[in-house]
Amino acid sequence: MLERITTFIRELYQEPDSFIPLHAPIFSGNEKKYLCNCVDTTFVSSVGEYVNQFESMIQDFTKSRKAVAVANGTCGLTTALSLAGVQSGDLVLTQALTFVATANAIRHIGAKPAFLDSDKDTLGMSPDALRAFLEHHDSTRQRIAACVPVHILGHACRIREICDICMEWDIPVVEDAAEALGSTLGTKHLGTFGLLGVLSFNGNKTITTGGGGMILTNNEELGIRAKHLTTTAKIPHPWEFQHDEIAWNYRMPNINAALGCGQMEQLQAILDDKKCIAQAYRNFFAEIDDIKYIDEPNGCKSNFWLNTILFSNREKRDEFLVFSNNHGIMSRPLWTLMPDLPMYKTSPTDNLVNARHISERAVSLPSSPRLEQHQ
Ligand SMILES: Cc1ncc(COP(=O)(O)O)c(C=O)c1O
CATH class of the missing domain: 3.40.640.10 (Type I PLP-dependent aspartate aminotransferase-like (Major domain))
Incomplete structure (x- = not known):
């Protein structure tokens, strides 16, 4: 399963061997x-x-x-x-x-x-x-x-x-x-x-x-x-x-x-390509049990900045982070919750049930625009 995901990402970016970053900028205009x-x-x-x-x-x-x-x-x-x-x-x-x-x-x-x-x-x-x-x-x-x-x-x-x-x-x-x-x-x-x-x-x-x-x-x-x-x-x-x-x-x-x-002159092309990338991830993860693709909410047209998935638990998430990063495909968890950082540990919070659920399971995947492949 881990290999199936990384193989898919390599195909998406047409990068059989080299390192694939999470989100690299692209300077193809003026x-x-x-x-x-x-x-x-x-x-x-x-x-x-x-x-x-x-x-x-x-x-x-x-x-x-x-x-x-x-x-x-x-x-x-x-x-x-x-x-x-x-x-x-x-x-x-x-x-x-x-x-x-x-x-x-x-x-x-x-x-x-x-x-x-x-x-x-x-x-x-x-x-x-x-x-x-x-x-x-x-x-x-x-x-x-x-x-x-x-x-x-x-x-x-x-x-x-x-x-x-x-x-x-x-x-x-x-x-x-x-x-x-x-x-x-x-x-x-x-x-x-x-x-x-x-x-x-x-x-x-x-x-x-x-x-x-x-x-x-x-x-x-x-x-x-x-x-x-x-x-x-x-x-x-x-x-x-x-x-x-x-x-x-x-x-x-x-x-x-x-x-x-x-x-800014490239923005629309970047957004169009990021929409295609999101569609590819959406289709791919629709076929995989136990992993949920985080899609744009109702009424929202998202820029799909970083395509992100939710594993069924923290262990599976961590296993993927180790595997993908060891195989040259950059992936990252979402951030440590603010009250878990030392400088914010005494700040008022509520129960954070959903925030914890998400932060323990989420992984962001490579999402750079691929303009050169469309020119
Ligand atoms: C949610 C959020 N807020 C604020 C910032 C801060 O922006 P900057 O890095 O430009 O200071 C960032 C990104 O870096 C962010 O992701």
Whole structure:
């Protein structure tokens, strides 16, 4: 069985012998040309036209009113939380099943995370768990200042229900859409449901800028504030240095944005190919008992960032991880649950029954786009 899976992956990537990574970027368009242009013009740093162009490409693609390019997704989340009004000592609700950056961003502004359970089908925050937590929380003792649901692997969480519940309690929603560029729920791009959303363009994501992130918001004023806060709060002036608040140097450099512009031109082709890869995995695992392919939830068009399967128990999962990695096929479990990490072990949580079930059984499989095979 283990060999049957790895043989299938080798055929999918037409790689009979060499190492197959989990998610390698692909630069088959104008990326090199735009990077050379940055070097030739010397505009490699925080000023340059590619940053504006990249922002407007993301705005057009996601239909977000404002998109502000930042150095990475983590600092984008920190900024978004600050814009949502989160302050030191506040509680911020998020989910236990996520990459550590979500929790770190909450801590970076001095707030404390509380970790909620996920739904088994979406992997994202469970609206039932959210409601239960809110109903039992004494907000006179600690303010809940924001809620950060995560769209895991590009699959939409129940973001509409989460936004409705948060509206009842008057809690702003910041969507961690780091993994979700190209994913929609209904007709809306993920990251555009809450007050703010954040994308990541890290090297392992659907498209990459080397390192990078984007803050999305439909609130014009917050968009302007996002740019101000991430550019040292400098008041525009031809030569004077005036800054009107303590702020960050989180602006995406032009050289990273140049890569992003080249990548955005390839995005649709990448998404189309990732859909074909997902279909191949779906068909293959439909024939295998005891392994469940995690598919896009109802109503969601996923980017299928990392195709992920669930084994029937941890032992079988671990056996596959050892076998595939020993045979040159990269596979990875999902992350250790946040409250199991030493720095978050005293954070409030709920029972995390589903999150534990998923994190003990899940394995992500090679999911790189294969554009060269389609040219
Ligand atoms: C769920 C999630 N949140 C946040 C981040 C942080 O993004 P970055 O690596 O760009 O800081 C990532 C990815 O790296 C992620 O997967």
